[in-house]
Amino acid sequence: HGTAITRLPEGLKVDGNLDLSGTGITVLPESLTVGGSLYLQDSKITCLPDGLKIGRNLFLDDTEITCLPEGLAVGSDLCLKGTAVTSLPEDLNVGGDLCLYGTAVNGHKAGKLKDGDYVEGEYLYADGILTHVRKTRTIGGYTYFVGKIPGKNVVHDGKHYAHCEDLKGGIADLLYKSAKDRGADQYRGLSLDEEKTVDELVTMYRIITGACRQGSQAFVDSLGDALKERYTVREAIELTRGEYGSDRFSEFFGAA
Numbered sequence: 033h034g035t036a037i038t039r040l041p042e043g044l045k046v047d048g049n050l051d052l053s054g055t056g057i058t059v060l061p062e063s064l065t066v067g068g069s070l071y072l073q074d075s076k077i078t079c080l081p082d083g084l085k086i087g088r089n090l091f092l093d094d095t096e097i098t099c100l101p102e103g104l105a106v107g108s109d110l111c112l113k114g115t116a117v118t119s120l121p122e123d124l125n126v127g128g129d130l131c132l133y134g135t136a137v138n139g140h141k142a143g144k145l146k147d148g149d150y151v152e153g154e155y156l157y158a159d160g161i162l163t164h165v166r167k168t169r170t171i172g173g174y175t176y177f178v179g180k181i182p183g184k185n186v187v188h189d190g191k192h193y194a195h196c197e198d199l200k201g202g203i204a205d206l207l208y209k210s211a212k213d214r215g216a217d218q219y220r221g222l223s224l225d226e227e228k229t230v231d232e233l234v235t236m237y238r239i240i241t242g243a244c245r246q247g248s249q250a251f252v253d254s255l256g257d258a259l260k261e262r263y264t265v266r267e268a269i270e271l272t273r274g275e276y277g278s279d280r281f282s283e284f285f286g287a288a
Contacts, residue, residue: 033071040064045181049088052077060084065164067181069108080104085155087162089128100124105145105155107162112137125149127157148193150177156186158193174203205245207235216240216284224266224285230259233268240284241277251275 034054042061049068055075062081069089077095083103090106094114102121108128118136127145149157156163156177164180176199177186187194187202192209196202211218216239228236234248251272252259263271269287272278 047181047184053091065180067164067179067184083154085162085164087164105151105157105162107145107157108160110142127160127162156193158186158188159195161195163195171199174199174206176202201245201249204231204234204249207231208238208245211235211239219284222265222285224269224287225264227262227264228268229262233263233265237268237272237277237281241280243277247276 033051036056037052038056038058040057040061043063044061045065045067047067049071050066051071052075053071053073057072058076058078060077060081064081064084067087069091070086071091072095073091073093075095077092077097079097079099080101082101084101085105087107089108089111091111092115093111096116097112098116099119100117100121103123104121105125106127108126109131110124110126110128111131112135113131114134116136120137120142123143125143125145130142145157145162147158147160150165152165153167154165156165163177163184163186165177165186166180167178169176169178173189175188177188179185183197185196185198185202187196187199187206189206189210192206194202194205194209196205219236219240230252234245234252237243238245238248265285266287269278269282269285272281
């Protein structure tokens, strides 16, 4: 922001936010992909490419923009404060709020993105996030939405969505979400000699202790070649002693 930049390269993909506020940029490339928010306040921008999709927020405050392009979709908030925009395209879709303060727009409303909205080859809106989608694959009962931005993917099990870097991580999050719906009581009365897979145990541990996926996965990864495919609950209790939430985990099974 605030630099002398006047143009962006074709094919630019930004994982997070792109801040172009206060720059002399006037147009954006047709192929621009922004996974986070796009900041254009006080810039020299005059038009936006047709079909622009922004993962989070789009800020156009106090710019010379006079109209919005067809096919614009914004995952969170769209701010047009202080612009000369007088109307909105009929196919505009916004996931969050529409800020029209200081504009002449009157009586126009944007379409509201809903969880699960999907446009093939363009985007999926889920859990309040617009993900740019390149293609989909069906794998073992899961729908895998492959993102246009590397590492920005989504997995769907028919009920829950999980944003992920890869399919394995996404499935692990879906298992957690499904188990969380049922609560920790589903594990009451489980025998200490009951065997579970590593993924099942990680889900159980997170539900009972509140541990995060990243921390749990880091612990599993730290076991290296010593990692087994299955463990008993008793083994899991001993293996995790001293780790975050281990006291709560062992107490839950009366093995403190």
